[in-house]
Amino acid sequence: MWISTSAVYFISLTASILLYRGFLHPLGHVPGPFAACLSKLWAVAITLGGRNHVTILELHAKYGDFVRIGPNEVSLSNVEAIQQIYGPRSTYKGVPRPAHSESLMSIRSHAEHSQRHKIWDRAFTTRALKDYHPLLSNRVRQLSDRLASECLKGTVDIGKWFNACAFDVMGDLAFDSGFDIVQKGDIDGYSRTLNEAVRIGAIFINLPWTAVSAKLPWLPVACKKAKLERFAQQQVRKRQAKVAYRKDLSYWLVCASGAAAVTCATQFSPAEAVLVIVAGSDSTSLVAFFLLYFLAQHPSVLNRLRQEIQDVYITHGELTINHLNELPYLNACINESLRLFPPVPNGHPRLAPKGGATVGGYLIPEGTTVIVPAYTIHRDPRYWTEPNAFRPERWLPEGVMEGWHHDTRAFVPFSYGPYSCIGRNLGRQEIRLTIAAVIQRFDFQLAAGFDARAFEQQITGEFLLTRPMLPMLLRERTKCERGWHQDSSC
Ligand code: HEM
Numbered sequence: 344m345w346i347s348t349s350a351v352y353f354i355s356l357t358a359s360i361l362l363y364r365g366f367l368h369p370l371g372h373v374p375g376p377f378a379a380c381l382s383k384l385w386a387v388a389i390t391l392g393g394r395n396h397v398t399i400l401e402l403h404a405k406y407g408d409f410v411r412i413g414p415n416e417v418s419l420s421n422v423e424a425i426q427q428i429y430g431p432r433s434t435y436k437g438v439p440r441p442a443h444s445e446s447l448m449s450i451r452s453h454a455e456h457s458q459r460h461k462i463w464d465r466a467f468t469t470r471a472l473k474d475y476h477p478l479l480s481n482r483v484r485q486l487s488d489r490l491a492s493e494c495l496k497g498t499v500d501i502g503k504w505f506n507a508c509a510f511d512v513m514g515d516l517a518f519d520s521g522f523d524i525v526q527k528g529d530i531d532g533y534s535r536t537l538n539e540a541v542r543i544g545a546i547f548i549n550l551p552w553t554a555v556s557a558k559l560p561w562l563p564v565a566c567k568k569a570k571l572e573r574f575a576q577q578q579v580r581k582r583q584a585k586v587a588y589r590k591d592l593s594y595w596l597v598c599a600s601g602a603a604a605v606t607c608a609t610q611f612s613p614a615e616a617v618l619v620i621v622a623g624s625d626s627t628s629l630v631a632f633f634l635l636y637f638l639a640q641h642p643s644v645l646n647r648l649r650q651e652i653q654d655v656y657i658t659h660g661e662l663t664i665n666h667l668n669e670l671p672y673l674n675a676c677i678n679e680s681l682r683l684f685p686p687v688p689n690g691h692p693r694l695a696p697k698g699g700a701t702v703g704g705y706l707i708p709e710g711t712t713v714i715v716p717a718y719t720i721h722r723d724p725r726y727w728t729e730p731n732a733f734r735p736e737r738w739l740p741e742g743v744m745e746g747w748h749h750d751t752r753a754f755v756p757f758s759y760g761p762y763s764c765i766g767r768n769l770g771r772q773e774i775r776l777t778i779a780a781v782i783q784r785f786d787f788q789l790a791a792g793f794d795a796r797a798f799e800q801q802i803t804g805e806f807l808l809t810r811p812m813l814p815m816l817l818r819e820r821t822k823c824e825r826g827w828h829q830d831s832s833c
Pocket residue numbers: 447448449460618619620622623624626627630685686687690691756757758761762763764765766767769770771
């Protein structure tokens with residue numbers, strides 16, 4: 344009797360919730376897949392399938408700028424929306440992040456975030472970045488040497504090595520002691536663990552209550568999280584013991600404030616150390632990876648880029664970060680890779696303010712979660728002519744012909760506004776150095792039978808894009824006074 348009463352209660356409750364969400368909800372007028380209106384499980388299923396970025400793009404192509412992608416969630420693919428939702432004067436709130444506890448990325452109160460941001464800012468000034476140059480150059484040199492030995496063995500999984508290098512760089516910056524994955528391999532599996540943590544985090548973002556599972560010690564997800572946190576704790580402690588040892592990132596976050604070691608512990612938490620690694624490694628290596636993929640398919644772009652880099656080498660006798668910063672074609676190629684494959688493709692959730700808001704003519708009720716998806720807006724033909732083509736020239740003055748659409752307001756790979764990427768200049772420097780080092784020293788081509796369509800279909804985008812295996816054949820070029828050459832005749 345008790346069971347049947349409970350069952351009736353449960354069924355009626357579920358039916359009323361579904362009825363409300365499907366037909367009576369204030370977002371009822373917004374088009375979108377019916378299953379998405381009923382339950383967040385739709386988003387989880389799409390996330391698990393891994394093709395969020397493509398699904399959202401297809402939904403916008405079908406339904407227009409304003410699409411309902413959850414019971415209380417809409418996706419807005421319209422350039423007018425970006426400034427209003429993410430801009431400095433936005434009244435939208437950030438959505439708390441269950442996956443990155445106690446870090447800059449999880450603080451979503453504007454006042455608290457701005458206070459913490461000021462401390463982080465010191466680590467990303469032009470002067471601070473300059474101090475990281477030797478460290479970056481050293482790691483990229485190691486990567487280049489590693490590729491030289493790997494290419495003798497056959498096809499090279501280039502993405503794996505780019506990722507290892509970016510991981511080593513961030514390890515140096517966050518802990519002042521690298522992981523040495525390029526040289527020794529991922530012995531302890533930290534890089535693997537982090538990648539898994541990011542995937543799991545994507546589910547937590549869609550269904551915040553599942554984040555509880557990270558606290559149940561017998562679940563694999565909890566073990567992995569605990570392992571990572573233990574590691575970060577050890578590293579932060581070790582780093583704090585050498586207070587003013589080197590001007591790395593933790594120096595600026597902690598020690599430059601003159602704080603005593605005791606306050607250091609509260610200022611640079613293991614969660615923030617993990618944030619540096621998560622935010623700075625995969626994202627950066629993905630951009631370099633996709634750029635190399637495009638270059639392998641576009642020989643004329645590769646030749647022009649190689650010439651630009653060669654000219655710098657001939658003029659200055661070396662390739663430093665300062666020389667590379669100003670190269671227009673290199674920067675254009677990086678922008679084009681960021682446009683076509685933004686590492687964070689699905690947009691950043693914000694909550695509509697009290698009383699609701701109107702964006703680009705659309706009424707958004709109070710408390711609605713809103714996203715502007717980067718992958719979709721980067722490929723919108725209203726903002727970009729030939730949106731799916733890799734065409735770096737579009738970023739140069741001579742490359743935008745009359746009548747061409749090139750609306751840089753619709754370029755948001757680092758998000759936009761006060762919560763946008765703090766490490767973008769560092770990331771760009773690392774990408775420039777990596778790409779310059781690789782294309783200067785190696786000729787490369789995709790392995791025989793490579794199928795670009797199949798490759799792109801394997802790219803998933805739960806939170807970050809993933810990189811499928813990209814088999815490349817690399818051949819070391821010959822070095823002489825005037826740079827590197829294809830054959831031994833310098
Ligand atoms: C090209 C490479 C990179 C891309 C495409 C990228 C992209 C992004 C994006 C889209 C966000 C906003 C995330 C959100 O609101 O959900 C973000 C935030 C952030 N990124 Fe990056 N990032 C890159 C490199 C880096 C690097 C090298 C660092 C260095 C530590 C870094 C540190 C951060 C931090 C700390 C945040 C949080 C900022 C805040 O909440 O105020 N990123 N990044």
